[in-house]
Amino acid sequence: MAQSSVFHRDLNAELPVIVSGDGSYLIDDTGRRYLDACGGAAVSCIGHSNAKVREAIKAQVDTLAFAHTGSFTNQPAEDLAAHLVARAPKGTGAGRVMYLGSGSEAMEAVLKLARQYCIEKSEPERQHIIARKPSYHGNTLGALATGGHAGRRAPFAPLLINVNHIDAPYPYRLQQDGESETDFALRMASLLDAEITRLGAETVMAFVAEPVVGASLGTQPAPKGYWARIREICDKRGVLLIADEVMSGMGRTGTTYALEQEGIAADLTTMAKGLGAGYQPIAAVLAAQKVVDVVKAGSGKLWNGHTYMSHAIATAGALAVQQVIEEENLLANVMTRGAQLKAGLGAAFGQHPNVGDIRGRGLFWTIELVADWATKAPFDPLDGIAMKVGAAAKARGVMTYPSQGCVDGVKGDHVLLAPMYTATEAEID
Ligand code: PLP
Numbered sequence: 001m002a003q004s005s006v007f008h009r010d011l012n013a014e015l016p017v018i019v020s021g022d023g024s025y026l027i028d029d030t031g032r033r034y035l036d037a038c039g040g041a042a043v044s045c046i047g048h049s050n051a052k053v054r055e056a057i058k059a060q061v062d063t064l065a066f067a068h069t070g071s072f073t074n075q076p077a078e079d080l081a082a083h084l085v086a087r088a089p090k091g092t093g094a095g096r097v098m099y100l101g102s103g104s105e106a107m108e109a110v111l112k113l114a115r116q117y118c119i120e121k122s123e124p125e126r127q128h129i130i131a132r133k134p135s136y137h138g139n140t141l142g143a144l145a146t147g148g149h150a151g152r153r154a155p156f157a158p159l160l161i162n163v164n165h166i167d168a169p170y171p172y173r174l175q176q177d178g179e180s181e182t183d184f185a186l187r188m189a190s191l192l193d194a195e196i197t198r199l200g201a202e203t204v205m206a207f208v209a210e211p212v213v214g215a216s217l218g219t220q221p222a223p224k225g226y227w228a229r230i231r232e233i234c235d236k237r238g239v240l241l242i243a244d245e246v247m248s249g250m251g252r253t254g255t256t257y258a259l260e261q262e263g264i265a266a267d268l269t270t271m272a273k274g275l276g277a278g279y280q281p282i283a284a285v286l287a288a289q290k291v292v293d294v295v296k297a298g299s300g301k302l303w304n305g306h307t308y309m310s311h312a313i314a315t316a317g318a319l320a321v322q323q324v325i326e327e328e329n330l331l332a333n334v335m336t337r338g339a340q341l342k343a344g345l346g347a348a349f350g351q352h353p354n355v356g357d358i359r360g361r362g363l364f365w366t367i368e369l370v371a372d373w374a375t376k377a378p379f380d381p382l383d384g385i386a387m388k389v390g391a392a393a394k395a396r397g398v399m400t401y402p403s404q405g406c407v408d409g410v411k412g413d414h415v416l417l418a419p420m421y422t423a424t425e426a427e428i429d
Contacts, residue, residue, distance in 0.1 A: 016028040016029070016030075016032070017029040020048075020049065021036075021044075021047075021048020021049045022048055022049055023047040023048060023049070023420070023422065024036055024037075024047060024048075024419065024420050024422070024423055024424075024427050025048065026048060026399070032397070033397065034394070034397050034398070034399050035397060035398045035399065035427065036048070036399045036419075036420070037393075037398055037399055037400055037417050037418075037419050038399050038400050038401035038416060038417055038418045038419075039273075039277075039278070039418050039419070039420060040278065040399075040401075041215065041247070041273065041401055041418075042214065042247045042252060042273050042274070042364065042401070042416070042418035043273040043274070043277065043278045044277055044278040044420065045250070045251065045252065045273075045274045045277045045278075045321075045325075045418075045420055045421050046277050046321055046324050046325060046330065046420065046421055046422055047420050047422040048278075050277075050279070050321075050324060052320055052323070052324055053277070053279050053317060053320040053321055053324065054279075055320075056316050056317060056319070056320030057279065057280070057313060057316060057317045057320070059316070060076060060312055060313045060316035060317070061313060064312045065311075065312055065313050066308075066311060066312060066313075067312065068307070069305070069309045069310045070305065073310065074310065074312045074315070075312075076312050076313075076315040076316035076319055077099060077310035077311075077312065077315040079315075079319055080097070080099075080315045080316075080318055080319040080322070081096070081097035083319060083322055083323075084097050084284065084286060084322075085097060085286075087256055088265070088286055088288075089256075089257050089259060089260045089264075089265035089266075089269075090260075090265060091264065091265030091288070092265045092269075092286065092288045092289065093288055093289025093290060093292075094289045094292075095286055095287055095288050095289050095292065096286075096287050096292050097284050097285070097286055097287075098113075098284065098285045098287065098302075098304075098309070099282060099283070099284050099309050099310045099311070099314070099315060100272075100282075100283040100284065100285065100306060100309065101281050101282065101283060101306060101308050101309075101311075101314075102138070102272060102281060102283050103137075103138050103143075103244075103246035103247075103270060103272035103273065103283050104137075104138030104139050104140040104143040105138075105140065105283060105306060106138075106246065106270035106271070106272055106283040106284065106285050107137045107138045107140070107142065107143035107146060107208075107244065107246075107270055108138075108140055108142045108143060108304075109270075109285050109302075109304050110206075110208070110242050110244075110268040110270055110285055111129065111142050111146065111206070111208075111242075112302060112303075112304050113268060113285065113287060113291065113295075113302055113304070114129075114205050114206040114240045114242065114268060115127065115205060116295055116299075116301075116302050117240060117291050117294050117295060118205050119298075120294045120295050120297070120298030120299060121294055121298075123202070123238075125202055125203055126202065126203060126204060126205040126238075127203065127205055128164060128199045128200075128203050128204045128205055129146060129163045129164065129205060129206055129207075129208060130163075130164045130165075130166060130192065130195050130196070130199070130204060130206070130207045130208070130239075131146045131147070131148060131163050131164070131165055131166075131207070131208045131209065132148055132165060132166055132167065132168035132208075132209050132210075132213075133148040133165045133166065133167055133168065134148055134149075134167075134168050134170060134213055134216045134217040134220070134405060135147050135148045135149070135165075135168065135208075135209065135210055135213060135216050135217075135244075136148075136149050136152070136210075136214060136215040136216040137208065137210075137244050137246075138246070139152075141156070141159055141160060141161070142161060144156060144160060145160035145161045145162075145163050146163050146208055147216065148165045148216065149215070149216045149405065151404065164195055164199060166191040166192060166195050167188065167191055168188065168209065168213060168217070168220070168222075169184065169185065169188040169220070169222045169223050169226055170217060170220060171184065171223065172356060172357040172359070172368065172376070173376065174188070175223075181223045181224055181225070182223070182224065182225050184223050185222065185223040185224060185225035185226040185229065186225060186226075186229055188222075188223070188226055189225075189226050189229035189230050189233065190229075192207055192230060192233050192234075193233050193237075196233070196237050196239060201237050201238075202238075204237065204239045205239070205240065206239060206240040206241070206242050206268075207230065207233075207234055207239055207240070207241055207242065208242040208244060209230075209242075209243065209244065210243075210244045210245070210246075210247065210248060211227065211243050211244075211245060211248050211253075211257070211258035211259045211262065212247075212248040212252075212253055212258045212360075212361055212364060214246075214247035214248060214364075214416070215247070215401075215403050215405075215416075216403070216405045217405050217412065217414070218359070218366030218367075218368060218403065218405065218412070218414030218415075218416050219359055219360035219361065219364045219365055219366040219416060220359060220366075221253075221258075221359070221360070221361045222262070226262075227259065227262035227263075227264050228262060228263060228264055230264075231264040234267075240267045240268060240291070241266045241267050241268075242266060242267065242268045242269075242270070243257070243258075243259050243266035243268070243269045243270070244269075244270050245257050245258060245259065245269050245270060245271050246270050246271060246272040246273060246283065247272075247273055247364075248364065249269070249270075249271040249272075249273075249274060249275075250271055250273070250274030250275050250277075250322070250325070251274055251325055251330065251331050251334055251362075251421060252273075252274055252334070252362055252363065252364045252418065253334075253361040253362035253363075253364055254331055254334045254335045254338060254361065254362035254363075255331065255362075256331075257269065257271075258361070261361075265288065266288070267287075267288045267290060267291055268285060268286070268287055268288070268291060269285070269286040270283065270284070270285055271283065271284050271285075271286065272284070274321075274325075275318050275321070275322070276314065276317055276318045276321060277318075277321040279317045279318075279320075279321060280311075280313065280314040280315075280317035280318055281314065282311070282314040282315065282317070282318050325421065328422075330421035330422060331421070333421055333422065333423070334362045334363045334421050335362065337363060337419065337421075337423050337425070337428050338360075338361070338362045338363045338364075338365075340425065340428050340429075341363065341365055341417065341419065341428050342358075342360065342365065344428065344429065345358050345365060345367065345417075346358060349367055352373075353372070353373045354369050354370060354371070354373065355367055355368070355369065355370070355373065356368045356369065356370035356373060356376055360417075363417075363418060363419050363420075363421060363423070364416075364417075364418055365416070365417045365418075366414045366415065366416045366417070367414070367415045367417075368412055368413065368414055369385050369386060369389065369413040369414070369415065370413075378411050378412060378413065379411075379413055381404060381411040384404070385413045386402035386403060386404055386413035386414055386415055387402050387404070389402055389413075389415050390402030390415060393415075400415050400416065400417055401415070401416040401417070401418065402414065402415045402416070403416065
């Protein structure tokens with residue numbers, strides 16, 4: 001390829017040029033096929049080049065692309081919102097949906113909406129955000145500040161707002177010998193209670209967390225009982241619960257939202273990757289009726305307009321994606337193929353001396369690599385072992401999502417897998 005004019009993530013990287021997609025495969029300009037076992041970063045989920053989604057997007061292009069939301073709404077935006085609201089977790093109430101262009105923008109929006117809620121409730125002193133150390137909430141400054149990924153925050157630290165971080169359940173390293181799952185869950189949840197007390201109960205606005213941690217820790221679900229206790233604490237302390245389901249939502253863990261499996265609903269939920277499944281750049285915020293009611297009865301407004309909100313082509317494409325997931329009963333396949341993936345990873349790598357942990361849910365799985373299985377000692381971060389594994393897999397034609405997390409100074413090497421909900425038995429093998 002000629003010299004690139006794109007400002008790539010890595011200006012020194014030489015990247016293959018992808019020219020088409022076909023189900024679980026991406027195809028480059030030399031005809032090479034890559035088995036997409038991670039959907040980019042858990043984005044593509046119904047396969048590449050789905051005919052129904054292509055048709056829906058084409059039909060929308062032929063009628064309306066864009067009408068500014070300062071003056072208009074449009075039918076695909078209304079239809080997608082109605083679809084999402086009708087399937088919102090029990091406890092959301094009717095709710096409303098706001099559209100954004102990326103997961104990071106959705107995070108910025110929920111932080112502002114949480115603040116607006118407190119203002120409308122005449123509780124302006126509520127301004128503290130509590131998040132978790134292992135977390136990733138995006139790249140824009142508010143989202144980056146909310147995330148606890150030390151490596152990604154470091155260069156921009158002087159630009160970040162203050163956010164308070166507590167530990168998240170990470171059984172592999174934090175569960176004590178002899179501690180039951182329930183005791184571990186309650187111990188970890190009690191960190192939120194303690195942090196609210198430390199900051200001053202009347203000053204805390206929101207607690208933000210990923211129901212299943214993604215990029216920073218590698219598909220880490222919480223132990224049973226954690227989320228129910230978190231919900232109780234938030235309710236008791238008047239703190240909004242924000243679930244960042246940008247990666248875990250839209251079926252990735254086997255239910256539309258990962259939090260559904262915990263039997264609770266958040267007050268504000270972000271979603272993005274599986275919403276547009278890579279066909280359109282789109283994200284959304286689902287606001288529970290409790291939040292909508294307070295804002296509507298107050299000023300009625302949130303000053304958070306973005307030019308491309310409710311974009312007609314983006315919402316039409318995302319609606320088609322959600323219809324494919326539902327009409328083709330793909331969540332059942334997520335569970336079946338997820339169980340196959342879990343068993344296969346265990347059989348292939350469970351006894352490997354450099355595999356510390358294999359964890360996940362649905363079609364969202366991670367292998368944690370360690371230098372020494374017995375002591376759980378991590379690899380030297382400078383080794384970049386996860387990246388090397390990812391590069392080796394790519395060289396063999398399999399795309400994974402490797403990452404280096406950072407929890408309390410302990411670097412973790414993770415190789416994340418997020419295959420398509422449409423994946424076949426042979427592809428998972
Ligand atoms: N929140 C979570 C949980 C994510 O995993 C990500 C991206 O990986 C984001 C937010 C940011 O989304 P985006 O990259 O679309 O801005």
